[in-house]
Amino acid sequence: MNGDKLKSWNDGPVKQSIINFLDSTVEEGLDYVKPEDRIATFDNDGTLWAEKPAPVQLNFLFLAFTKRVQNEPFLADKQPYKAILERDKIFFQNVIEQKPEAIIALEDVLAREWAGKTPDEFESEVKEFFATVKPEKFESNFTELIYKPMLELFDLLKDYKYRVFICSGGGRDFMRVICEEAWGIFKENVIGSAAEYEYNNGTLKRGTVLRGIALGPGKVEHIFARTGRLPVFAVGNGDVDIEMLESAKFRLFINHDDDKREYAYENGSEKILAIAKEKNFTIVSMKNDWKEIFK
Amino acid sequence: MNGDKLKSWNDGPVKQSIINFLDSTVEEGLDYVKPEDRIATFDNDGTLWAEKPAPVQLNFLFLAFTKRVQNEPFLADKQPYKAILERDKIFFQNVIEQKPEAIIALEDVLAREWAGKTPDEFESEVKEFFATVKPEKFESNFTELIYKPMLELFDLLKDYKYRVFICSGGGRDFMRVICEEAWGIFKENVIGSAAEYEYNNGTLKRGTVLRGIALGPGKVEHIFARTGRLPVFAVGNGDVDIEMLESAKFRLFINHDDDKREYAYENGSEKILAIAKEKNFTIVSMKNDWKEIFK
Numbered sequence: 001m002n003g004d005k006l007k008s009w010n011d012g013p014v015k016q017s018i019i020n021f022l023d024s025t026v027e028e029g030l031d032y033v034k035p036e037d038r039i040a041t042f043d044n045d046g047t048l049w050a051e052k053p054a055p056v057q058l059n060f061l062f063l064a065f066t067k068r069v070q071n072e073p074f075l076a077d078k079q080p081y082k083a084i085l086e087r088d089k090i091f092f093q094n095v096i097e098q099k100p101e102a103i104i105a106l107e108d109v110l111a112r113e114w115a116g117k118t119p120d121e122f123e124s125e126v127k128e129f130f131a132t133v134k135p136e137k138f139e140s141n142f143t144e145l146i147y148k149p150m151l152e153l154f155d156l157l158k159d160y161k162y163r164v165f166i167c168s169g170g171g172r173d174f175m176r177v178i179c180e181e182a183w184g185i186f187k188e189n190v191i192g193s194a195a196e197y198e199y200n201n202g203t204l205k206r207g208t209v210l211r212g213i214a215l216g217p218g219k220v221e222h223i224f225a226r227t228g229r230l231p232v233f234a235v236g237n238g239d240v241d242i243e244m245l246e247s248a249k250f251r252l253f254i255n256h257d258d259d260k261r262e263y264a265y266e267n268g269s270e271k272i273l274a275i276a277k278e279k280n281f282t283i284v285s286m287k288n289d290w291k292e293i294f295k
Numbered sequence: 296m297n298g299d300k301l302k303s304w305n306d307g308p309v310k311q312s313i314i315n316f317l318d319s320t321v322e323e324g325l326d327y328v329k330p331e332d333r334i335a336t337f338d339n340d341g342t343l344w345a346e347k348p349a350p351v352q353l354n355f356l357f358l359a360f361t362k363r364v365q366n367e368p369f370l371a372d373k374q375p376y377k378a379i380l381e382r383d384k385i386f387f388q389n390v391i392e393q394k395p396e397a398i399i400a401l402e403d404v405l406a407r408e409w410a411g412k413t414p415d416e417f418e419s420e421v422k423e424f425f426a427t428v429k430p431e432k433f434e435s436n437f438t439e440l441i442y443k444p445m446l447e448l449f450d451l452l453k454d455y456k457y458r459v460f461i462c463s464g465g466g467r468d469f470m471r472v473i474c475e476e477a478w479g480i481f482k483e484n485v486i487g488s489a490a491e492y493e494y495n496n497g498t499l500k501r502g503t504v505l506r507g508i509a510l511g512p513g514k515v516e517h518i519f520a521r522t523g524r525l526p527v528f529a530v531g532n533g534d535v536d537i538e539m540l541e542s543a544k545f546r547l548f549i550n551h552d553d554d555k556r557e558y559a560y561e562n563g564s565e566k567i568l569a570i571a572k573e574k575n576f577t578i579v580s581m582k583n584d585w586k587e588i589f590k
Contacts, residue, residue, distance in 0.1 A: 186331060187523030197520065221499070228414075228471045228482030228483060229483075246497065
């Protein structure tokens with residue numbers, strides 16, 4: 001097999017190392033990976049689509065919480081509503097660093113906000129969001145800002161009989177609304193943070209509990225719970241992806257260094273960038289390794 | 296397509312109704328089911344293999360708890376160890392009926408028993424169990440007592456591009472040890488009750504918490520959490536499968552009525568049998584509909 005599918009990738013050591021690794025896992029030898037073990041996992045925000053100026057789902061949360069505070073004004077001064085609506089950087093930094101207080105506060109409001117909704121009701125809200133809210137920097141829809149090289153990599157992995165999973169700290173049910181059309185990935189292969197649903201009298205409704213946001217070690221825990229395995233091939237871009245990448249054999253780190261075609265930043269990726277260099281992860285320069293960025 | 300794959304099934308209305316239903320879901324018309332929605336879910340104990348005289352995994356639990364009580368004799372008089380080791384029918388009836396006290400007690404000891412073990416350590420224990428403990432009534436291994444007609448049904452469903460999931464109240468990680476070899480089903484398609492794992496310093500270990508046993512409405516909740524959908528095609532045999540079957544379009548109920556080749560009983564299936572008749576589920580008579588029972 002070869003990398004003809006990676007048309008948006010420039011030829012060079014990064015593209016070649018992906019192909020060499022995949023070849024080695026299907027050929028007899030020390031690096032052979034049994035078909036059942038061929039699991040690949042991808043982060044979403046910043047790995048499959050732009051996460052600046054803010055992760056896509058945060059726009060959805062802001063909208064919902066803004067409406068909520070309009071209806072219940074006393075919440076405006078309460079945490080974490082206040083922090084979320086003021087886009088308080090410290091609050092979100094604490095979430096990224098998985099500080100328990102910030103995580104618990106966020107889990108709590110996320111669970112409450114949509115409690116009692118059916119899957120169809122939640123899906124309608126998400127669809128309306130995607131139909132009406134547009135990205136800031138680009139004239140397009142969020143779902144058009146998915147990285148073409150990543151979709152090509154999904155295809156290549158499937159040729160090698162890898163099963164591809166998305167594992168995001170973001171909302172599982174939010175991603176599942178778009179995963180089949182946008183990524184060609186079935187809902188069941190989407191892993192993320194999620195409210196627990198309750199089934200009563202023939203109806204499934206969101207409960208009031210959300211447990212275990214899939215960040216940092218939580219990504220590995222969610223992947224094992226879902227698949228019974230650790231990934232062989234893992235792709236991520238943020239500090240919250242460190243553990244997922246370290247748990248895999250092949251680690252692909254996406255470096256956002258292209259401020260002309262997308263965004264250039266290291267904020268939220270300082271630690272993983274250092275580890276990637278130190279531990280010889282394969283580092284994708286979006287600027288140099290990708291001919292095209294968006295699908 | 297046709298039912299040539301169902302070689303162990305006698306021709307008759309049950310076999311025909313399975314084939315008719317599957318045909319109708321892939322042909323244009325009112326019953327057409329989009330490929331992405333084609334989810335089939337199967338219970339395990341009593342649906343894929345014998346659950347009498349006791350579910351297979353209970354033998355595994357008895358062994359582990361017996362050893363535990365030998366090492367810590369003071370536990371012998373403590374609940375739920377006492378009830379489990381004395382095979383106290385009331386305790387297990389309460390579990391089947393999902394009485395909160397029994398469920399919480401069971402979750403607690405199940406989580407504690409293997410807390411701190413890695414996935415590999417747990418897998419070794421399960422493998423040793425299957426290699427050394429044999430069924431009471433049959434001269435074979437537990438994994439040879441899997442129902443051949445069900446394996447044929449997996450194959451048929453795959454021809455129709457259904458994705459097959461197993462959803463058991465039993466242990467997810469217990470079933471995942473045998474699922475690929477015994478059923479030809481990837482670990483990620485096995486849904487069940489499970490301890491939460493914790494990832495620390497590059498090592499995954501079982502935690503002390505087990506939440507949400509997949510019984511009754513819990514089966515539907517687990518299926519939705521895992522797949523983002525409700526099943527189109529569902530198969531079960533016990534009262535704990537009622538909700539799963541009711542949530543599906545096609546409901547196949549396995550009636551254990553063959554005491555010569557297996558076991559005949561209604562205990563634990565009284566309610567679902569009544570509902571199956573009342574709501575026109577498709578009822579499999581193991582005695583009449585299956586030419587062969589075991590693979």
